[in-house]
Amino acid sequence: MSTTNHPPAQNQQQQQPQPQQASESIPLPAHLDPTTYPRTTTDPTLNTHITLTYSPLDATAALARVSSPQAGANVLFLGTTRNTFGDRPVAQLSYTAYPPLALKTLSGIAAEAVRTHGLLGVVIAHRLGDVPIAESSLVIAVSAAHRGAAWRAGEEVLERCKEKAEIWKREVFVDGGGEWRENRERDREGNLLV
Amino acid sequence: MSPTFQIHYFSTATSYTGKQTEHLPAPLPLVELFPLLESQYPGITEAVLRSCSISVREEYVDVDGEEGREVVIAEGDEVAVIPPVSSG
Numbered sequence: 001m002s003t004t005n006h007p008p009a010q011n012q013q014q015q016q017p018q019p020q021q022a023s024e025s026i027p028l029p030a031h032l033d034p035t036t037y038p039r040t041t042t043d044p045t046l047n048t049h050i051t052l053t054y055s056p057l058d059a060t061a062a063l064a065r066v067s068s069p070q071a072g073a074n075v076l077f078l079g080t081t082r083n084t085f086g087d088r089p090v091a092q093l094s095y096t097a098y099p100p101l102a103l104k105t106l107s108g109i110a111a112e113a114v115r116t117h118g119l120l121g122v123v124i125a126h127r128l129g130d131v132p133i134a135e136s137s138l139v140i141a142v143s144a145a146h147r148g149a150a151w152r153a154g155e156e157v158l159e160r161c162k163e164k165a166e167i168w169k170r171e172v173f174v175d176g177g178g179e180w181r182e183n184r185e186r187d188r189e190g191n192l193l194v
Numbered sequence: 195m196s197p198t199f200q201i202h203y204f205s206t207a208t209s210y211t212g213k214q215t216e217h218l219p220a221p222l223p224l225v226e227l228f229p230l231l232e233s234q235y236p237g238i239t240e241a242v243l244r245s246c247s248i249s250v251r252e253e254y255v256d257v258d259g260e261e262g263r264e265v266v267i268a269e270g271d272e273v274a275v276i277p278p279v280s281s282g
Contacts, residue, residue: 029202029215079282095281096204098274100252102281126281138282158282167281168205180205182278 031099034129041103047121048110052097054129062141066121071143073150077158079138081131089174095128095137101166102126109160117153119144124157126167137169159188197221197269207275210242211235224248224255224265227273247276 030036038053049065063076081093110122123141131137140157144150162183172178185194198217208214211234218230227248232239248257250273255265267273 026215026217029200031202032214098202098204098249098276100272101249101254101274101276104252162279162282164279165281166204166276166279168277169280169282170205180209180277181280183280183282184278 031097037128039099039103041107043107043111046111046114048107048114049121049123049125050103050106050110051123051125052099052102053125053127055127057125057127057136057139059136059139059141062123062125062139065123066141066143068120068143070145071120072145073147074141074143075150075154077138077140077154078136079158080136081133083133085171085173085179090133091172091174092133093131093137094170094172094178095126095131096168096170097126097128098166105164105166106161109157109164112160113142113153113157117142117144117149117156119149119153122153122157124161126161126165128167130172199267199269199271199273201273201275203275205277205280206242207238207246207277210238220267220269220271222267224250224257224262224267227267228257242277243275245278249274249276 034054038051038055041050042048047066059076059078063074067074081090083090106124106126110124113119113122120143121141123139125139127137138161140154140161142150142153142157144153169181170178171181185192187193197220199220199222200215200217202215203211203213222230228239228243231243248255250265250267251271256262
């Protein structure tokens with residue numbers, strides 16, 4: 001395999017997102033330029049809110065957005081960067097998305113969850129670029145009148161995101177190097193499937 | 195300038211091609227996309243493309259199916275190679 005365009009693992013704690021290197025003389029495509037984010041899709045009727053951003057995610061804001069007087073159950077999920085993959089220490093994760101498809105896919109997942117479970121609101125927010133250890137890459141918030149629907153919908157939305165959203169994770173290891181992941185490799189308990 | 199379309203690579207497709215995006219000559223029948231990429235990046239079909247989906251103008255297309263024989267990638271189109279995803 002050839003090398004990738006990603007910078008080495010060291011000194012990646014920068015505060016401001018940096019555009020990734022463009023190949024040859026072609027300008028950096030907009031979907032890889034952090035200054036073109038955040039990108040959002042909202043459906044006011046269904047109360048669904050989708051965000052792709054290079055900035056840290058705000059879980060409290062996500063929860064506040066779905067909460068309402070009609071809601072009796074509000075479920076919040078945070079997917080965070082774990083410090084190992086198997087036995088190998090992980091320095092950080094780095095995410096890339098193809099927003100035209102990812103926003104469409106995530107909106108569809110949220111809308112279907114509202115219809116299936118009678119939800120009062122859904123937020124799905126995914127962070128892109130480098131996500132340091134213990135920080136969130138994915139925030140899902142759902143609200144429903146009762147806890148059964150909210151729990152079930154929360155897990156269903158998460159699993160469908162993992163399965164469908166056009167977003168890719170690269171693990172950058174402490175000992176250098178990195179690997180692109182595929183969600184189909186592992187089940188929800190982290191067990192290897194392939 | 196001769197007419198082109200733009201193709202975006204992600205994840206393993208970026209690693210294999212060493213590129214995030216490039217311009218290729220248009221028009222190009224969809225069925226000729228994989229052979230063209232194979233000629234430029236020998237081995238990519240087996241190593242990468244076999245497990246990928248393809249989008250044209252932000253819609254998925256079925257490369258192997260009947261649709262694949264009818265679709266022609268036109269000048270200015272945006273094509274994306276979509277490997278197995280890994281969000282979260």
